[in-house]
Amino acid sequence: MKLHPILAALRKHKAGTVLISLQIALTLAIVCNAIFIIGQRIERVNRPTGLDESNLFLVTQQWVGAPSADTADGVEKLDAMQREDLAALRNLPGVTSVAPINSLPLLNSSWTGSMSHDPGAKLGGNDNTRTAYYFTDDQALDTLGLKLVAGRAFTAGDVQHQGFRDQPPRPIAIITKALADKLFPNGGAVGKVIYSDGSNAPTTIIGVVERMQTPASGSWGNDFAWYSTLIPTRLDANFARYAVRTRPGQLDTAMRAVTPLLYKVNPLRVLDDDSVRPFSEIRAKAYRADVGMAILMGVICLILVAVTAAGIVGLTSFWVGQRHRQIGVRRALGARKIDILHYFQIENLLIAGIGVLLGIALAIALNLWLMTRYEMTRLPVSYVLVGVLAMLVIGQAAVFVPARRASNVPPVSATRAA
Amino acid sequence: MFAYYLQLGLRSLRRNPALTALMVMAIGFGVAASMITYSVFRAVSGNPIPGKSAQLFTPQVDGWGPQQNLKGEPAEALAYIDAMALMRAHEAKRQTLLYPVQLSVMPGGNRDLPLNANGYAVTADFFTMFEVPFRFGSGWSAQDDDARASAVVISGELNRKLFGGANSVGRTFNLGGHDYHVVGVTSHWNPRPRFYDLFSTSGFADEPDIYMVFNRALDLQMRSGGRNSCRGSITYTSWQGYLQSNCVWITPWVELDSAAEVAAYRRFLTNYAADQQRAGRFGWAANVRLRDVMQWLEYEHVVPPESRISLAVALGFFLICLVNTIGLLLAKFMRRAGEIGVRRALGATRREIYTQYLVEAATVGLAGGVLGLLLTAAGVSGVGILFQPEIARLARLDLSLVGLTFVVAIIATVLAAFYPAWRAAHVQPAWQLKSS
Numbered sequence: 087m088k089l090h091p092i093l094a095a096l097r098k099h100k101a102g103t104v105l106i107s108l109q110i111a112l113t114l115a116i117v118c119n120a121i122f123i124i125g126q127r128i129e130r131v132n133r134p135t136g137l138d139e140s141n142l143f144l145v146t147q148q149w150v151g152a153p154s155a156d157t158a159d160g161v162e163k164l165d166a167m168q169r170e171d172l173a174a175l176r177n178l179p180g181v182t183s184v185a186p187i188n189s190l191p192l193l194n195s196s197w198t199g200s201m202s203h204d205p206g207a208k209l210g211g212n213d214n215t216r217t218a219y220y221f222t223d224d225q226a227l228d229t230l231g232l233k234l235v236a237g238r239a240f241t242a243g244d245v246q247h248q249g250f251r252d253q254p255p256r257p258i259a260i261i262t263k264a265l266a267d268k269l270f271p272n273g274g275a276v277g278k279v280i281y282s283d284g285s286n287a288p289t290t291i292i293g294v295v296e297r298m299q300t301p302a303s304g305s306w307g308n309d310f311a312w313y314s315t316l317i318p319t320r321l322d323a324n325f326a327r328y329a330v331r332t333r334p335g336q337l338d339t340a341m342r343a344v345t346p347l348l349y350k351v352n353p354l355r356v357l358d359d360d361s362v363r364p365f366s367e368i369r370a371k372a373y374r375a376d377v378g379m380a381i382l383m384g385v386i387c388l389i390l391v392a393v394t395a396a397g398i399v400g401l402t403s404f405w406v407g408q409r410h411r412q413i414g415v416r417r418a419l420g421a422r423k424i425d426i427l428h429y430f431q432i433e434n435l436l437i438a439g440i441g442v443l444l445g446i447a448l449a450i451a452l453n454l455w456l457m458t459r460y461e462m463t464r465l466p467v468s469y470v471l472v473g474v475l476a477m478l479v480i481g482q483a484a485v486f487v488p489a490r491r492a493s494n495v496p497p498v499s500a501t502r503a504a
Numbered sequence: 505m506f507a508y509y510l511q512l513g514l515r516s517l518r519r520n521p522a523l524t525a526l527m528v529m530a531i532g533f534g535v536a537a538s539m540i541t542y543s544v545f546r547a548v549s550g551n552p553i554p555g556k557s558a559q560l561f562t563p564q565v566d567g568w569g570p571q572q573n574l575k576g577e578p579a580e581a582l583a584y585i586d587a588m589a590l591m592r593a594h595e596a597k598r599q600t601l602l603y604p605v606q607l608s609v610m611p612g613g614n615r616d617l618p619l620n621a622n623g624y625a626v627t628a629d630f631f632t633m634f635e636v637p638f639r640f641g642s643g644w645s646a647q648d649d650d651a652r653a654s655a656v657v658i659s660g661e662l663n664r665k666l667f668g669g670a671n672s673v674g675r676t677f678n679l680g681g682h683d684y685h686v687v688g689v690t691s692h693w694n695p696r697p698r699f700y701d702l703f704s705t706s707g708f709a710d711e712p713d714i715y716m717v718f719n720r721a722l723d724l725q726m727r728s729g730g731r732n733s734c735r736g737s738i739t740y741t742s743w744q745g746y747l748q749s750n751c752v753w754i755t756p757w758v759e760l761d762s763a764a765e766v767a768a769y770r771r772f773l774t775n776y777a778a779d780q781q782r783a784g785r786f787g788w789a790a791n792v793r794l795r796d797v798m799q800w801l802e803y804e805h806v807v808p809p810e811s812r813i814s815l816a817v818a819l820g821f822f823l824i825c826l827v828n829t830i831g832l833l834l835a836k837f838m839r840r841a842g843e844i845g846v847r848r849a850l851g852a853t854r855r856e857i858y859t860q861y862l863v864e865a866a867t868v869g870l871a872g873g874v875l876g877l878l879l880t881a882a883g884v885s886g887v888g889i890l891f892q893p894e895i896a897r898l899a900r901l902d903l904s905l906v907g908l909t910f911v912v913a914i915i916a917t918v919l920a921a922f923y924p925a926w927r928a929a930h931v932q933p934a935w936q937l938k939s940s
Contacts, residue, residue: 101923105831112824120817150608150618151681156725156743251727251746253738283738349617356608356620371892375810378889382814386821389533396526397828404835460809 092433095409102401103437110441110477113394115448118473119456120383122465127376135191135369136262136297138231141332142365143341144190145175147348148325148356155323161249164322167352168247174351175328178343180336185229186320187222187329190365191299192372196307197221198300199283201269201315207284215268216310217261217282218300221321222329227260227295229331235263237276237293240318244292250323255287264312266294282315303372337364391480398484402430406492413492414499423493430489431482438481442474449473505856506863513864517871520836524868527832531872534825535913536879537818543884543905544891545815547898548708549807552695553634557797560633560699561758561766563590563773566791567750567780572735578791579733580804581703584747585785586776587754591627595772596758597765598629601718603754604704606729609666610678621662621679622729623714624701625721631657631688633759634700639663641673641688644717648687652719657688662713682724684716696898699797702804703755704730708894728753770794810891826920829868833924837861844928845936854929861925862918869917873910880909 096103149167153160168186175184189195200207200214207214220226224240240260248254259282266275279288298314300307332340344362348355370377406413413426453465517524551557565586566578573579582590587601602624609619630636631643636657644655656679663672663686676685697707725743734751760766770792777790795803844857881901888896 101834101927102831105827105834109824109827109831112820112827116817116820116824123813148606148608148620150610154725253741284736353616354611354618356618358620374889374892375808378891379810379814381889383817386537386817389537390821390824393530393533393825393828396530397831400523400526400832401835404839407839456813460813 089432089436092429092436096433096436099405102405103440106398106401106437107441107444109394109397110438110481111443111445111448113390114442114445114473114477115452117387117390117476118445118449118465118469119452120387121473122453122469123462124380124383124387125469126463127380131373131376131380133299134297135299136232136295137191137365138331139365139369141334141337142230143330143332143337144193144363144365144368145328145330145344145348146325146361146363147171147327149352150354150356152324152354155249155251158249161247161252161322164249164324165247165320168320168322168326170351171326171348172328174347175330175344178330178340178347180332180340182331182333183225183229184328184330185222185225187220187226187230187327188321189218189220189301189327190230190329190368191301191314192303192368193301194303194372196301198302198310201265201313202281202284203269205281205286205288207281215265215313217265217313217315218302218307218310220298220314220316221319222316223318223320226316226318226329229329230298231331232298233296234260235294235296236266237291239293240316244318245320246318247320247322250321253283253285255285256282256289256317256319257287258292258318259289260293260295260316261291262298262312262314263294263296265315266291268313395480395484398434398481399488402434402485402488403491406430406488406495409492410495410499411502413495414497414502417495417497418500426493426495427489430485430492434481434485434489435478438478441481442477445477446470446474505859509860509863510867512860513867516836516840516864517867523832523836524871527829527868528871528875530825530828530832531869531913531917532875532879534822535872535876535909535916536883538815538822538912539876539880539905539909540883540887540899541811541815541818542908543880543899543901544887544895545807545811547900548697548811548895550696551798552697552699552801553797556633556635556759557699559759559761560797561760561769561794562800563756563758563769564793564795565590565773565777566788567752567786568735569786569788570791573791576791578793579752581731581733581752582754582756583750583752584754587756589776590756590758590773593772593776595769596760598633598759600627600630600633600757601754602626602630602700602757603718603721603728604701604730605714605716605721605726607680607714609662610681612678613666619665621713623659623712623716625718625726626715627718629759630715630757633757634695636693637691639689639691640671641686643715644687648717649719652723653717654682654684654720655687655717656684657690657715658686659690659711659713660692661711663689679714679716697801697806699801700757701730701755702800702806703753704728707801707804707806708892708898710894766794808891808895811895822916826916829917829920830923833865833868833921834927837924837928840928841931842936844931845933848931848933857929857931858925861928862921865917865921865925866914869914870910872917873913876913877906877909880905 153163155161155164172184172186175181188197197219199217199219201217202214223245224242227234227239244258269280270278275291275294278291282289300311300314341362345357348357449470456462564578565582566573567583567586568579591601605623605625607621609621611618628644628646628649639660643657648655663669666677667675672686672689676683694711698705698709732751732753734749736750740746740749760769773792773794774790777792780786884899884901887899
């Protein structure tokens, strides 16, 4: 098969050729980047938080007319109210453990601070490591399903309580392995001393958990997504959060029982529709935009490929109709059906080839533009190569039906008028 | 003649139903994708207070210094000391300070459970500056500010819950253990994005329930129900200590009517910061900003990145659909080269051929617009999968969007048809007549 007659024919259909290659180029550029975005989002959404997420729910509630947490007396009263709630929740049928906690991974409500090897370090300084605090008690590890990889868990004797705004010393803490590796690259974090939030009072690391994400799901938290610190302290304020773990299959029953139970303990509080939420809902809310973006990009890619394929079918059909007579002449002069088929296939390969070359340049340009405007990383070459291959295959698939119709043109049509 | 071309166009569309359907679908999908994403973008990037956005400014003063500020930019809110200093100086025609408060309405009347009431501690000018509409009563006066009065303005929604929607001006109710009297009830007022509090919200929160006197909230030592951001090691232990700290939590706004006033206020801010440096409170040169509403929205990145990216992708998609349409129209028009040759030979001018084919393309665009409208309607109700509900609710199919869908579909298709129609008009009649 010689290319010369194909090129000569294409030169007579400049507009159609240019349009199809342009369309293939644009499709390649958009599809490559869209699939890359989908991949990134899916990767983000699938990150494990480190928690055992099933059979876990969170209660958020607020007391009304509660004592002020700024006085010592008020703090004690608030703490008594909190212990009362915890005791009631722990006695609920189906509940295995309950921990008071100021936030959960992906909840987007965080208390962040910094860890330093030296006392009295300034907040926001360069020698610090950012961390997110979870203020909780001795049931935290069981309730959240965290895996302890070194040291020990909190005991009931470790647990303190403090007013929400107070800054008492924090004698002990459990940190994540990621944070331990950052602070002590040579290992052996357990038993070491660190200083939190520029304090002069030392904090001893008593345990290390395998993994626990910070509450921030947005991009601002990416730098310290795995640097969590657990402090064995109940925070006393006019609101409180409780993490509750239930036996398998009893999540819904326990969740329904919570609101009436807490109102029975103390009616002067606000519990609304969002107050009792399973962890699955917290996760879905945190990643809504990511999942939505992936779906949107997926739908656009599908329609885009379909439109491009349909465009190739349409234009090739037109060419086949236009060259009806010439095909008849070629057949009459001895060309086999397969030769005609190959002619259109090779023609399409040429056009698609020009398209994908242009498309590679466009895909990279689009990626560079997205990198300057948004938080995107460089498009891996493999995505472009797979995209190129896919476009060529789609082109061949789209051209097959009209090309076969062309190959079925009988030689006798050479003798008929067009 | 136009009607005749329209008739010809419709007949020609019926002749190749597959090709026509392909074009209509390409236009429909392209327009719909663009319109759906645009409806969200329009909602989040709009001007929340069109009449006054250029007169309202939020002053920023750097109280953290080059080591601890936001990469050279001052904090996005003010510490108590600076906020009160700006308020006392009264250098602007109108000015307000605000911060979010979270309160609860105590049980009473026929309610036996408490009710959440979130809102803002603000000063008297808040209501006039931001043109808050009132159903009953009005805001409070500057005297109430000075008297640290227990006056509140409540939303129409809270008024419905507490007082059954009746005129409640003068009535009192208990908020978190203290009695307050209602001076005004707002009509629905929730500008989006919430330009006045981008420090604590992302700009798309639900309507606030209450507005209370700023000084009264201070007297009750009410902490901010929103963000609070501090630098250095935290040493304060009391409310007074907190007020004197460098923690920022108060958003200031001033109203300035002319360029001269803006320049004067900027000078005042710079002088204030310089004074603080001379007094030894700031160890750095004056670093102040004065941004108006739109500049503030831009600086705070209110438009979610998803909105921009999806709009860009949708426009790219539309572009491909148009390229596709050009190709298909070309195929469709050139297939009728013979017919064009006959018409030209019988005396039709190029211009008439040109018009005929553009009208035919416009009918394709119209059909694409109808399909696009149906898809847009379906898509607008489905944007909830991509955006948080507060933002998704903003995307609406209103009359202007319907009009825009049609206009964009028709104009884009006619533009796409220029080249194919030009080719059709340049068909050589003699050639065509000879070859058939």
